[in-house]
Amino acid sequence: MSQSLDRALTLVAALAGEPKTLDQLAEEIGVHKSTVLRLLRTLESHHFVHREGARHYRLGSALFDLANRSLEQRDVRRGAEPALAALNERTGHTVHLASFEDGEVVYIDKVEGHHAVRMYSRVGKRAPLHCTAVGKVLAAALPPARREELARSLDYPALTANTIRDADAYLAELAGVAERGYALDAREHEDFIHCIAAPVRGARGEVLAALSLSVPTVLLDIDGLLALVPDLLAAAEEASVRCGWTRTEQGGTSR
Amino acid sequence: MSQSLDRALTLVAALAGEPKTLDQLAEEIGVHKSTVLRLLRTLESHHFVHREGARHYRLGSALFDLANRSLEQRDVRRGAEPALAALNERTGHTVHLASFEDGEVVYIDKVEGHHAVRMYSRVGKRAPLHCTAVGKVLAAALPPARREELARSLDYPALTANTIRDADAYLAELAGVAERGYALDAREHEDFIHCIAAPVRGARGEVLAALSLSVPTVLLDIDGLLALVPDLLAAAEEASVRCGWTRTEQGGTSR
């Protein structure tokens, strides 16, 4: 809709990797370099990009500042943080907190595992709903109508041999997740990683986010992973309590 | 320079706090709401903002993604990370990593202290050079000509009773910092906090960043803080080594 803004945002994205020069950027986004220069100047004045030496630009501090400020005030994140740390401490594996956004999953916090081999991820990264444990937990939490609609709208790209490939299988899986109270990703997203995830709930029992453990298959086989489910559930419950959730006699809203 | 981009960035900054509605935003930045709507749509298409419910906008995942991606590939940060964690572990206090940018200090990493009372800060936050320990370390690392020029260009706002107030005093302080190899902020930035900082060096001995310990005065008096200098220096050296620095016989480039 707004051309210059659109270009500027593309520019920022292009700078996410390594610092680049004006000419590189101009070529990369297909815009005259004088235009790029002007955009960069505006971005620079807001500290969104920073000039490094005479000819290189990289992302500036405003980005970090805004990102952290915004993350900080997501209440789920704040509430869940101690639980993430504790779960990581107890298991040694990578812990993620993810939320649902626009038909995808967004990682909003993580604690790295202690092992040399571990999953690559990043806070802010987006991932598909259909092949991640966190995605399943979040999708399973939707009201049935939206769940169905959502399931029908996904593409189901096959990322590994185990990836769920169609809406029916996905819906069946989600039903199981809602039943059990946790989700499993058995090498459906990446070949050498499997995960388990559980919901973090708010005051009214609504699912705010999903908490997961991601473990390389070389460290733990599937049974070993499933053995961690009680730890996971305990951590998710701890996080939920900090987010205002109160355990109900009926066992929550899950059925 | 670019009006729409400028407005869009202002918009993003306005969203850093809490989610806001279209009207609020329009009023806040003084632009017609139809314009704001168009900008928001463009921002939304790049995931820079996210629509929450029907009428609220908040920052989107692209911001976190870009910020973390960019931080991740700052080599200093990666190299220094274990040293930060270890220093935090050993002392229990808040540890910061900061770099020099545009005549200011930018925090690029931190590990929170274990105590209930601790300094408020945030990765991406900017701070003044003249009243922070990290600022002094970074300024002291500049070649004498730039150091002088820089010192003359600062404003020296007095943030506490102890803040250095003029260029001559600052230059004298920097000379001392270069001599000692670490810097002290004795309640010059915030009333109840004092800090010590030391440089992290790269392969050619150049200063890449500053590592600091921030301690509330209620937890440790000035002597207690200074007693931590050896720990700080050891951590800074560890970080330096991971950044490619090799200890030279002459004791580095500090004199």
Next chain:
DNA sequence: ATCAGCGTTGCACATAGCGCAACGTAGGCC
């Protein structure tokens, strides 16, 4: 000393972005 590569500037054109005002819709109050 010459040249190449890149950032920078001024300019003139046209488009892209703007404010306006009218419309649609959802939620709240009586």
Next chain:
DNA sequence: GGCCTACGTTGCGCTATGTGCAACGCTGAT
């Protein structure tokens, strides 16, 4: 339950704004 208000949304016409171009100048390399 119906009206009203408070928002988000849309179409339109104007002009400011952002654009590409081409010439300039700096800096560093040969």
